[in-house]
Amino acid sequence: MSYIIVTSRSPYSYDKIRGKIYKRLNIGGVAIVLNDLITEEGGTWVCWGDGSADQDYMEEDNGKFRIFRVILSVPERRGFYDEYSNSTLWPLFHYFREKIQHDQKYFRMYSKVNSLFAESIKRAIRNTDEIIWIHDYQLSLVPGFLRDLGVVNPIIFTWHIPWVSREFYSILPERNQLLKSISSADSITFHTKEYRTNFRDSYESLIGDPKNLDKKLHYYPLGIDYKSYEDIERYRKLPKPMERLKIIFSIDRLDYTKGLIARVKAIESLLKTNPELSQKFMYLMIVTPSRTNVGQYMELKNELEMNIGRINGEYGRIGWYPITYIYRKVSQKTLINYYKWADIALITPLIDGLNLVCKEFVAASTKGLLILSEFAGSSEELKEAVKVNPNSIEDLSSALFRALSMPETEIIERLSLLKERVKRRDIEWWARKVTDTVKGKEPNA
Numbered sequence: 001m002s003y004i005i006v007t008s009r010s011p012y013s014y015d016k017i018r019g020k021i022y023k024r025l026n027i028g029g030v031a032i033v034l035n036d037l038i039t040e041e042g043g044t045w046v047c048w049g050d051g052s053a054d055q056d057y058m059e060e061d062n063g064k065f066r067i068f069r070v071i072l073s074v075p076e077r078r079g080f081y082d083e084y085s086n087s088t089l090w091p092l093f094h095y096f097r098e099k100i101q102h103d104q105k106y107f108r109m110y111s112k113v114n115s116l117f118a119e120s121i122k123r124a125i126r127n128t129d130e131i132i133w134i135h136d137y138q139l140s141l142v143p144g145f146l147r148d149l150g151v152v153n154p155i156i157f158t159w160h161i162p163w164v165s166r167e168f169y170s171i172l173p174e175r176n177q178l179l180k181s182i183s184s185a186d187s188i189t190f191h192t193k194e195y196r197t198n199f200r201d202s203y204e205s206l207i208g209d210p211k212n213l214d215k216k217l218h219y220y221p222l223g224i225d226y227k228s229y230e231d232i233e234r235y236r237k238l239p240k241p242m243e244r245l246k247i248i249f250s251i252d253r254l255d256y257t258k259g260l261i262a263r264v265k266a267i268e269s270l271l272k273t274n275p276e277l278s279q280k281f282m283y284l285m286i287v288t289p290s291r292t293n294v295g296q297y298m299e300l301k302n303e304l305e306m307n308i309g310r311i312n313g314e315y316g317r318i319g320w321y322p323i324t325y326i327y328r329k330v331s332q333k334t335l336i337n338y339y340k341w342a343d344i345a346l347i348t349p350l351i352d353g354l355n356l357v358c359k360e361f362v363a364a365s366t367k368g369l370l371i372l373s374e375f376a377g378s379s380e381e382l383k384e385a386v387k388v389n390p391n392s393i394e395d396l397s398s399a400l401f402r403a404l405s406m407p408e409t410e411i412i413e414r415l416s417l418l419k420e421r422v423k424r425r426d427i428e429w430w431a432r433k434v435t436d437t438v439k440g441k442e443p444n445a
């Protein structure tokens with residue numbers, strides 16, 4: 001069964017630096033399994049060619065599969081990606097009403113770019129059995145454009161972020177266009193039951209009877225490549241001065257949905273109410289640069305760093321700071337090493353479609369405790385984590401206090417139950433579940 005995978009991000013790009021061409025790999029998370037699937041089954045990957053030399057590789061055959069790249073102009077990139085995708089849809093689908101920006105001209109650009117994707121997909125189709133698998137909120141109008149172009153192939157549309165309640169969704173001026181397009185796919189998959197229900201309710205209140213939709217709507221939480229986290233040995237020992245400290249760890253993209261400010265304030269509150277914990281732990285906070293062209297993200301960086309500076313200034317001692325903050329991307333090997341070092345993973349998004357970091361920590365750790373936000377999509381599955389309301393600094397701080405004094409036997413018991421579930425529902429399980437939803441389906445007449 002051959003596939004046409006459609007994602008906004010490419011599996012790899014080409015950059016030209018001082019006259020030489022370099023290949024840049026973008027593989028991570030979902031892209032790994034999509035790469036495996038298409039390498040095994042064959043097909044075409046349609047994506048945005050964002051590398052500086054990608055225009056020379058618009059239609060490439062790498063021997064395993066083909067890549068068709070959509071090349072965008074600077075205004076197209078801005079309207080499609082920075083503005084409508086990341087300044088309208090992203091805050092809307094994460095309930096950040098005050099951050100939603102809207103401008104018709106950016107929607108027109110988003111729509112134009114989605115139609116460019118649809119045209120590229122149509123050129124890629126070699127027969128009507130090929131399964132077209134489209135991913136995420138940047139490409140919500142693609143299924144509708146494909147049907148308008150007369151494409152009859154089975155289409156799967158996977159939504160990776162939350163789907164909000166019908167009242168909140170109704171804020172979006174283009175609410176009907178998105179719903180109609182997505183529902184022209186043959187299978188629509190979400191990470192949780194709640195997002196599926198919200199989509200159905202939105203459809204019912206804005207478009208009409210959702211009866212015909214019911215058999216198309218599914219929810220399968222995304223899994224991880226479990227073995228790649230479990231099998232890697234810890235390659236560096238904990239540095240000597242850190243050995244006597246409990247390590248609290250987190251890694252997130254710099255994003256206002258991730259609850260970063262409340263988290264550092266919880267560290268402050270923990271030290272304020274429990275001064276005896278001074279010099280007993282270290283919070284290793286890795287924050288990865290993200291969407292640096294969007295103004296709101298840079299404001300958040302300033303606010304976060306001001307808070308960290310203030311807290312370290314107030315509670316630090318010679319040779320010890322409560323928060324070790326790193327603002328840069330780390331290698332996969334280093335990340336797995338940090339997961340293995342950690343006594344506590346503090347994963348507390350205000351809202352998250354799923355959150356893969358908590359699953360990766362569970363796979364890599366042999367001793368750690370997971371503190372997880374109730375509002376992460378993965379919270380439903382990861383029952384043995386210590387659950388917190390990330391909006392309450394008191395709740396976060398008392399969960400940390402409890403975690404720091406939890407008996408080792410309880411931590412290990414929780415971890416082994418979590419491991420069992422994350423291992424069983426891994427990324428292959430997810431891909432199989434999702435693709436099975438259209439297997440054996442006739443092309444649309």
Ligand code: GDG
Nearest residue numbers: 029160222288328329330331332335352353354355356357
């Ligand atoms: C969206 C949804 C949903 C991060 N920094 C580094 C690094 N990472 C890796 C993590 C993890 C991935 O990036 C982040 O995934 P999350 O799921 O935690 O969050 P989002 O990026 O917001 O993803 C989310 C996801 O889509 C998938 O559907 O779960 O809810 O928001 O894999 O490990 N990896 C390395 N260095 C870094 O600096 N190596």
